[in-house]
């Protein structure tokens with residue numbers, strides 16, 4: 001067994017997922033490519049969104065990939081950190097907003 | 112102040128060692144495909160010049176800065192500069208050639224005591240003059256404060272490096288305080304008319320990544336730079352050139368020190384773009400070293416790879432026809448010119 005679950009070298013092997021299911025992999029990668037193409041959002045904006053989401057799903061591969069990609073799309077360190085704060089705020093907010101549910105329940109059962 | 116690789120007796124000051132690194136096997140034991148093979152696949156090998164358009168003269172390695180990525184290994188401790196006699200040989204060659212543009216670079220070319228004389232003489236020959244000015248030299252010493260006016264007199268096309276529109280990234284690459292001084296110098300250039308709407312005095316900027324990654328799209332960066340430099344500092348310029356860092360000299364040292372060398376080379380190789388390969392700048396450029404030797408480009412010059420011996424190798428024996436017929440000398444660093452949108456002294460090529 002590997003000493004760690006995550007090996008940076010594995011990122012380059014992403015394409016190999018087609019080995020066990022070529023059809024689905026092909027559909028996924030062609031979809032993926034189209035999602036990140038320049039559209040109503042710029043490729044740079046999409047890369048920043050991906051970076052923020054990568055931090056939410058806490059995927060080390062995606063964090064590496066979209067850190068480099070964001071730099072190569074011309075984002076600044078400040079913009080990248082702000083994107084991550086957006087992810088963190090939504091994450092934190094998503095926990096906190098459930099406080100309302102907790103309060104509802106408290107009020108339901110407490111005199 | 113940081114020292115040049117040469118001054119600090121760094122092993123990479125030896126260009127043979129740089130070439131060895133560029134051609135060695137990866138840690139996994141595999142080899143990057145040879146650049147020449149890639150060109151062979153495109154019927155571009157041997158690579159030939161198209162025509163001689165740009166005559167690039169490196170007037171010396173002396174510089175007031177010691178940028179971390181410098182492919183020249185320039186700095187205040189480098190004393191190699193072009194003599195007036197060699198400049199005269201360049202002028203004789205230019206006069207007899209079809210060269211449209213003379214591109215003066217360094218180091219900081221302005222530190223060569225014969226720099227102004229050289230510009231004046233080229234001006235008399237009626238060719239476009241580019242000076243690659245590092246900006247900070249203009250404010251480094253009183254004797255350089257009038258450079259913007261001097262450039263204006265000779266209608267010099269100024270091309271200057273500014274790796275980013277923020278002090279953090281610029282200073283990390285070029286040294287403490289460089290961003291602030293560069294902005295001061297840009298304002299002085301703007302004040303005499305450079306980069307202004309309706310003016311024919313051209314001021315272009317060069318962006319290069321501050322690390323082991325490829326440049327963003329040139330057009331997008333240009334817009335961003337224009338917006339940020341105007342809003343933040345009231346600075347105007349004409350075009351932005353996005354340039355890829357080639358894995359040689361001090362940038363190679365950085366790549367190795369930071370453990371990024373293989374990943375970066377792999378990135379360049381993976382991003383090989385056939386369209387960029389057909390347009391590499393060595394096809395219309397000749398590069399002259401401080402001592403008069405001839406090279407296919409400034410990068411080959413810094414790797415001491417002289418033009419093919421089938422052509423004259425020194426400016427004193429300049430022969431345009433023979434040079435136009437030479438085979439361009441290539442090596443693994445050339446992948447830097449063909450990655451993604453391509454890269455040259457004039458920005459992207461594909």
Ligand code: SF4
Nearest residue numbers: 174178181185218245
């Ligand atoms: S990159 Fe330019 S300004 Fe910086 S040290 Fe080299 S020659 Fe000088």
Ligand code: SF4
Nearest residue numbers: 391393408410445448
């Ligand atoms: S490094 Fe020089 S010789 Fe090689 S492709 Fe680029 S311009 Fe041509």
